[in-house]
Amino acid sequence: MNMSKGLLGRRLLLSFVMIVATFAYSFKADNASAAQIVTRSLQLQAGATDGGSKAGGVVNHLFTFTLPTAGTVGSIKFEYCTTASNGPCVLPTGTVTTSATLGDESLSAVQGFSMVNATNGAPYLTRTASAITANDVAILRLDTITNPTTVNQSFFVRMSTFASTDTTGSAIDTGTVTASTAEPIVITGVMPESLIFCTGETISTTSGIPDCSTATAGAVSFNQLFSPSDTATATSQMSASTNANSGYNISVSGPTLTSGSNTIPAMSSAAVGVKGTGQFGMNLVLNTTTTSTIAVGANVAPVSNGTDLKANPLVNYATPDTFKFTPSGEVVASSDNGGAGPTNAQIYTSSYIVNVAGSQIAGTYTTTLTYVCTANF
Numbered sequence: 001m002n003m004s005k006g007l008l009g010r011r012l013l014l015s016f017v018m019i020v021a022t023f024a025y026s027f028k029a030d031n032a033s034a035a036q037i038v039t040r041s042l043q044l045q046a047g048a049t050d051g052g053s054k055a056g057g058v059v060n061h062l063f064t065f066t067l068p069t070a071g072t073v074g075s076i077k078f079e080y081c082t083t084a085s086n087g088p089c090v091l092p093t094g095t096v097t098t099s100a101t102l103g104d105e106s107l108s109a110v111q112g113f114s115m116v117n118a119t120n121g122a123p124y125l126t127r128t129a130s131a132i133t134a135n136d137v138a139i140l141r142l143d144t145i146t147n148p149t150t151v152n153q154s155f156f157v158r159m160s161t162f163a164s165t166d167t168t169g170s171a172i173d174t175g176t177v178t179a180s181t182a183e184p185i186v187i188t189g190v191m192p193e194s195l196i197f198c199t200g201e202t203i204s205t206t207s208g209i210p211d212c213s214t215a216t217a218g219a220v221s222f223n224q225l226f227s228p229s230d231t232a233t234a235t236s237q238m239s240a241s242t243n244a245n246s247g248y249n250i251s252v253s254g255p256t257l258t259s260g261s262n263t264i265p266a267m268s269s270a271a272v273g274v275k276g277t278g279q280f281g282m283n284l285v286l287n288t289t290t291t292s293t294i295a296v297g298a299n300v301a302p303v304s305n306g307t308d309l310k311a312n313p314l315v316n317y318a319t320p321d322t323f324k325f326t327p328s329g330e331v332v333a334s335s336d337n338g339g340a341g342p343t344n345a346q347i348y349t350s351s352y353i354v355n356v357a358g359s360q361i362a363g364t365y366t367t368t369l370t371y372v373c374t375a376n377f
Contacts, residue, residue, distance in 0.1 A: 002233070004062045009105070010331025016081065016173060016357050023045055023274060023300070025100050029054070033067045034160070034170070034171040034172060034173060034174045034224040034356075035069045035123075035172070035173045035174075036068070036174065036175055037065045037066065037067060037068070037159060037161075037173045037175025037306040038065070038066045038172060038175070039064075039065065039066040039067070039137075040063075040065035040070060040159070040175050040176075040177050041063070041064050041065070041177060042062070042063055042157055042177040042179045042214065043057060043061075043062040043064070043178050043180065044059055044060075044061060044062075044063050044147070045141070045345065046059060047060055047100065047144065048057040048058070049108070049357070049371060052151075053147070053179075053180065053181050053182040053184075054147060054181065054182075054184055055094075055147055055148065055149050055150060055152075055153070055181040055183075055336075056094055056147060056148075056149040056332050057146070057147050057181075058144055058145070058146050058147075058304050058339055059110035059142045059147060060103055060141055060142065060145070060244065061141065061143075061157075061163035061179075062139070062140075062141045062147050063078070063138065063140050063141070063159065063177065063179070064101075064137070064138070064139050065081050065107070065133060065138050065159065065175060066135055066138075066174075067110065067134075067135070067136050067138060068134060068135060069172050069173050070131070070132060070133050070134040071131065071132065071136065071163065072129045072130065072131050072132075072160050072163045073110065073127075073129065073130065073131075073132050073162070073163065073166050073172065074126065074127060074128070074130075074162060074163055074164050074166075075105070075124050075126045075127070075158070075161070075162045075164060075165050075166060075167045076110075076113070076124060076131030076159065076161050076162075076246065077122065077123075077124040077158075077159065077160045077161075077162070077167040078097075078122070078123055078124065078138070078142065078157050078159055079121065079122050079157065079158040079159075079160075080092060080095050080097060080121045080122070080154070080155060080156075080157055081156045081157070081158055082155060083119075083156060083258060084155075084156045084158075084176045084178065085158060085176050088141060089121070089122075089158065090153040090308075091120065092148035092150070093148055093149055093153075094146065094147070094148050094149025094373075095120075095121060095145075095147065095148050095155070096120060096140070096146035096177045096235075097117055097120055097123045097145050097146075097159060097230040097260070097275070098117050098118070098120045098131065098143070098266070099115075099117065099144045099145075099146070100115055100123045100142045100143065100144060100145050101115055101142075101143045101144055102114060102115040102125060102140070102141070102142065102143070103140075103141030103142065103143040103209050104117070105139070105140055105141070106347055107139045108137070108138050108139040108140055109114070109132070109136040109137050109138065109296050110132055110136050110137075110138040110140075111334055112127040112128070112130065113127045113140070114126055114141075116166075119285040120188070122289045123142065124167050125140065125164065126165045126167075126210070127165065128165070129163060129164070129165060131252075133170060137344035138317060140318075141225055143278055147181050148181055148355055151181055151182070152180065152181060152182060152183060153180060153181050154178055154179070154180045155178070155179060155180070155181075156174075156176050156177075156178045156281070157177050157178075157179075158176050158244040158297060159175050159176070159177065160172075160173070160174045160246070161173045161174075162345055165255070165350055166348040170197060170377050171250060175307045178315045180265075187228075187367065191243070191292075192207050192324065193222055193238075193243065193244065193377055194242060194243045194244075194375075194377070195241075195242045195244065195248065195373065195375040196212060196239075196240065196241045197213035197238070197240045197248075197250075197305060197327075197371075197373035198215045198237070198238065199211075199215065199218060199236065199237070199238040199371050200215030200216045200217060200218055200236065200237060200238075201216045201217060201218060201219065201220050201235075201236055201237070202214075202215070202216050202237055203215045203216075203237045203238070203239050203347050205347075207257075208238040208302075209344075209345060210345040210347045211347060212239055212353050215237075215239075219274030220234050220236050220352075221234065222234045222293075222352075222354060224277070224282050225364060226264075226354055226360065226365070227356065228275065228276045228346075228355075228356055228357055228358040228360070229275060229276070229309070230275065230293065231273050231275060231353050231354070232249070232353065232354040232355075233270065233296040233351065233352065233353055234350065234351075234352045235293055235296060235297055235298075235350060235351050236349075236350045236352075237347055237348065237349050238250070238281070238347070238348050238350065238371055238373075239258055239309070239334070239345050239346065239347045240245075240333075240343075240345065240346070240348075240349070240373050241263060241343055241345035241346075242335065242342060242343060242373075242375045243339075243377070244341075244375040244376050244377045245342070245377060246340045246341070247264065247334060247335035247336055247340040247341055247343060247375075247376055248335050248343075248373050248375070248376060249331045249333070249334045249373070249374050249376060250331065250332055250333040250334065250348075250371060250373045250374075251322070251326040251329050251330060251331045251332065251372050252282075252329065252330065252332050252350075252369055252370065252371050252372075252373070252375070253326075253327065253328060253369070253370055254370055255367050255368075256298060256327055257280050257326065257366065257367050258325060258365060258366065258367060259363030259365045259366070260363060261362055262351060262360075262361040262363055263359065263365075263368060264278050264279070264280045264354060264356060264365060265279065265280065266279040266280050266298070266325040266326070266327055267279050267280065267281035267282070267323050267325050268324070268325075269324060270315075270316045270317075270319065270322045270324040271322060271323065271324070272323075272354050273321070273323060273349035273355050275355050276355065276356075276357060276358065277357060278355065278356055278357050278360060279323070279353065279354065279356075280353070280354055280367075281320065281324050281325045281349050281352070281353055282312035282317065282323055282332075282351060282352045282353075283297065283313070283317045283318070283320075283322060283323050283324070283351055284297075284300070284317045284318065284333060284348050284349065284350055284351070284352075285297060285298075285299055285313060285317070285319070285320050285331060285351075286298050286320060287320050287321050287347075287351055288321070295322060296350030296351045296353070297349050297350075298349040299314070299349075300312075300348055300349075301346065301347050302345065302346055307348055308342075308343065308344050309344055309346055309349060310330045310335040310336065310340070310343040311333065311335060311336065311340065312333060312334055312336055313332065313333050313348070314331060314332055314333060314334065316332075317332045317333070323351075328336055333348055339353075340376070
């Protein structure tokens, strides 16, 4: 009696073991039937406002992978999990896929999908089942996915392809990719109110940009001795830039040319130079012909465009071959070409002329001019 019960128990145990073994074999056989997706990656790309790896950021997930099996594909499933494979898929904390949309698929060899995002953590792409060839490369982007909210957290996406259009049935190809959130690096800098202004005999450019570090000394000599039969000329340069909302104004002041008690009259109103007449004047443009037929000066460079370059000689100093000088001081330039506002650096060339009467007393005539640039914040 006891032997029969023992024999019966062993038979039942053997039958149970065989059933479990058969189930396990069937489970493994189903998994084994799916080929491994190869050359696979997940790139976290920036969304509308968030960086790609930002914890809790709403970003885009770009999947690139190669499908080894030729055949019919009607859907591709993406499962977001805390572990790579095997066992239950636990959704990483904070992950949201129910707002996911399908981004650009134009580079993919496998196309024609639409998004199904009803189940959080398991969106899938569906299409009319169509054939693919072996080793087709899929490049598919899932947009507006919310990353896991834990900083520096790795997470995994299990990918599977199916012949069905709703991810039912046995998987054809499977594979897993991984990514991680990361602590964002916040870089802060301050741009203060800025005015860069310099003067000198010459100013050069560096990589095409006016560079005040190249300004030479302000000692300027006229090109020739003063004479009632010719016009003497000289030039100096200045450069200005500002981020002031109302731009800048440049003024110049100083005495006229003086030697002891003798002076050369300043040109109190804009006029052309007249040889044989006492005149000291300036302008800020290219003069193609003065009364001595000597070209002098240059136009503002780079040329103003009304947007980021706004240098502008004022009217009394903007007409070729017309000169003026006001010892008490006057605004000669501003950054209001096309509307006042911030402007990048430009170079002005100040052109000076001297005409003298035959009775001008001999001597060395000098003046010190002071240029002032005022930013209007």
